[in-house]
Amino acid sequence: MIRPVTADDLPLVRELWLEFEGEVPDADWRESDTEVDLAALEGRIRDGIVLLAEQEGSAVGLAVAAKTGARMGFLDVLYVRPAGRRGGVAAELVREVAARLRAQGADVLELEVLASNEGARAVYERWGFSPVELTLAAPLDSLEQRVVPRPTGPTFGSAHVQTDDTGAVERAVHKVLPRLGHSAGTTVTGPRNGWVAVHDELCDREPRLLQRLARELSYSLAAVVLAIGVEEGAVVRYNLWDCGSSVDEYLSVPEYFGELPPGDVVALGSNPTVVARLTGADPAHVREVARTAATPSELPPAAELVEAIAAALGVAEAGHGWVASEH
Helix, strand or coil, rough: CEEECCHHHHHHHHHHHHHHHCCCCCCCCCCCCHHHHHHHHHHHHCCCCCEEEECCCEEEEEEEECCCCCCCEEEEEEEEEECCCCCCHHHHHHHHHHHHHHHHCCEEEEEEECCCCCHHHHHHHHHCCCCCCCCCCCCCCHHHHCCCCCCCCCEEEEEEEECCCHHHHHHHHHHHHHHCCCCCCEEEEECCEEEEEEEEEECCCHHHHHHHHHHHHHHHCCEEEEEEEEECEEEEEEEECCCEEEEEEEEECCCCCCCCCCCHHHHHHHHHHHHHHHHHHEEEEEEEEHHCCCCCCCCCCHHHHHHHHHHHHCEECCCCCCEEEEC
């Protein structure tokens, strides 16, 4: 039987509330608000919805709710004693809460549940509840270590096409750049050492656009293309493309822009075997130079590192203007 409580039931309601609090404790860093909640119970009995579930004259469940907006009700507590579980008591309490809220003009019911309370979450999801917002928490010691400001150094890069046909690269660039929303401020230089360099004012500052430019050039020219640069003055990235397919990607600090699955961290390391096959570079030298680390401070300064990697792969970097290296 489900019935509304009266003022005489207050001690019983408090008892059930305390059992609920004891069974589903809050996070240990939060101060207990039990006394505040208990003090407000009398008002909820008078102005809200407080229901008892009884079996054979004994209270086995409690629901406390209230209409909190024009369309919304909120379920503060739904608790069933162990002896009354698995018999549909919780569902009966929620049905009665929903009926009373609907009579008051509400059409949505919200509730809160601890992430650790997997059993309750499963039941609520089965009933049709879905997440609206998440409350997240982090220890301050861990947070302070993870939110260290990143450097704000320069971002620059360029693309290098493995060909001696400068004219073909120029024609491809003029076709590709309009698709990237850009059509000016581009220079094509070379060939030197078997590479034609492409420098573009916009792609120089936008690594994602640089990668798109390199991929499009690789596809349209059926060539090996290297996009290489420095991001935020802190990390070096290169992408190697062959006939439009990505064959190797390197980032000197794989988790610089955020935590990654272990497999992705490994994937962002250089693949000297592939690099050697496509560029003729010495794989041992590539392995030695194109190292990865957990932080930029564990590697040479990015400007030095990009020069070393560019030289190992057959292109050389001088500030913001990259040319093919002479060996």
